[in-house]
């Protein structure tokens with residue numbers, strides 16, 4: 001990979017981390033309402049995958065999707081404005097944290113129903129085959145979705161009809177307060193997909209290079225062979241499920257252990273050790289991102305609320 | 318009387334019924350170890366153990382089906398759907414199975430199951446997490462549908478629902494869980510199918526349920542300052558509807574307003590109005606007016622969300638309409654208005670094409 005590209009992955013991860021920190025802060029200050037599910041800890045997964053695809057490929061996520069939206073190049077100011085419920089937000093303030101959309105950037109949401117994005121991803125894959133283009137779809141979802149009917153119906157059809165969808169299970173070990181092993185007859189998510197006769201793989205989701213490598217391979221093969229794949233990225237969310245989560249179901253030690261594997265410092269060290277970037281260059285990036293996030297908050301803060309009549313707009317096309 | 322929160326009243330009902338009948342068990346997502354997403358099942362795991370307080374995978378269809386199947390062979394499940402929005406994934410088991418098994422089996426089976434779920438809007442949860450789906454369930458013969466609007470009602474109705482031999486959809490509201498109210502120390506139940514007159518009045522009947530009850534009561538207070546004496550009836554049971562209590566009230570007041578948090582089209586209020594024009598038409602001195610959620614998916618933005626939900630001012634306006642006073646009359650709904658305009662524009666375009674072809 002080019003030096004620029006490697007450094008850009010760092011920039012993306014730092015952007016997500018700082019943006020999410022700031023969003024958490026803004027939530028506490030009452031600027032953001034509803035549910036807020038932060039992506040902190042999982043940055044390497046979104047960045048590793050989304051950096052591996054083309055602008056005309058599609059991305060679809062669940063409700064923990066700010067990180068994916070930012071990695072897709074959506075404007076931080078407009079993502080923050082969406083969180084603030086402002087009309088300049090990516091979904092005009094109608095969607096909120098769980099429903100970020102940017103159709104121009106081929107970011108297809110933002111879905112709050114567990115597993116709900118998986119059939120949609122299959123539908124997009126169907127359309128790609130229908131039009132005979134060589135795009136791919138990346139579909140992100142959590143370990144919780146593995147137990148929904150939509151998961152199994154989608155994977156079966158994707159495999160049967162050879163749909164170009166890369167299903168990425170972000171296994172952060174918990175769905176709300178429930179550990180995956182308490183609710184899955186098989187403790188690995190990828191094995192749940194294996195029976196649909198598709199390529200499956202498990203990757204360290206705390207290592208952006210490992211994720212990127214898996215993503216590159218998956219994208220190349222999916223584009224070439226028009227077959228779906230399933231990749232389980234083992235990762236961890238450092239914050240609660242949402243801002244309201246008391247977090248009693250996991251220990252401080254466990255969180256601390258996973259913090260040792262924080263994808264951002266790890267990658268930072270790698271870049272410096274390999275002489276890809278100097279400490280100074282990375283510090284400069286950090287400050288640059290601070291500014292971007294500050295500007296995003298300011299943009300959101302200063303943006304107008306939706307006008308009352310917008311309530312009735314966009315119900316129908 | 319003890320004062321307690323709505324969710325505590327529900328919790329007591331669950332505890333008492335579980336102690337009373339070993340066949341009663343609780344099942345759902347995050348109900349045990351996490352103590353319930355809204356803490357309704359708090360402490361149940363500790364008292365009754367894993368056998369009777371069962372955490373599940375995120376598999377709504379299977380959860381509803383396991384409830385139904387276990388009821389087919391004699392258990393009395395209390396199923397928690399984390400919110401009503403997720404019950405949509407379980408509709409097949411609820412509607413095609415639970416609701417029909419008694420009838421299809423010629424009365425051999427009974428399904429003594431309760432499905433509890435909070436619904437409602439007002440927390441900026443957006444379009445997929447703010448729905449009110451009572452009319453979906455009210456539509457289905459074989460189901461009973463309950464909506465509890467106070468801690469007292471919550472406890473008494475849930476106990477009756479658990480003892481009922483039919484599938485009961487028990488609707489709660491996310492914004493009611495911390496509402497406080499008096500609950501008797503002694504055992505009591507509230508019969509399913511009986512509405513409750515929460516405020517007596519002689520000029521107009523406000524018919525409502527669930528969270529809209531407290532909004533309607535404060536509107537009634539404001540109206541009394543204007544000299545309008547409103548009766549407020551809490552339906553409590555949406556199916557069966559207590560049409561007798563409503564009819565009696567109309568005989569007295571001759572005017573009515575229905576207040577509901579769901580959408581207007583085929584909503585709960587539409588059913589209430591249809592029934593009343595059959596039973597109380599001769600008493601009407603005015604059309605019945607409705608205050609509903611605006612006819613749109615719920616927006617996230619705080620100001621838009623607030624404007625979509627019925628509030629005191631909207632209720633007062635509707636009462637003014639019913640009283641024949643100056644008011645903003647219900648007009649064609651804005652979404653329909655927009656559709657009409659768009660349809661017209663399309664027509665014009667077509668006409669132009671016609672002309673250009675000539």
Ligand SMILES: Cc1ncc(C[n+]2csc(CCOP(=O)(O)OP(=O)(O)O)c2C)c(N)n1
Pocket residue numbers: 064112113114115141142143144145172174175176241346375377399403406
């Ligand atoms: C169909 C459905 N059921 C339940 C919920 C409530 N809920 C929201 S998130 C969640 C846990 C999902 O966990 P996971 O898929 O692992 O995603 P993570 O939060 O870990 O990113 C649950 C149960 C929902 N949104 N949709």
Ligand SMILES: [Mg+2]
Pocket residue numbers: 142143144170171172173174175176
């Ligand atoms: Mg998870």
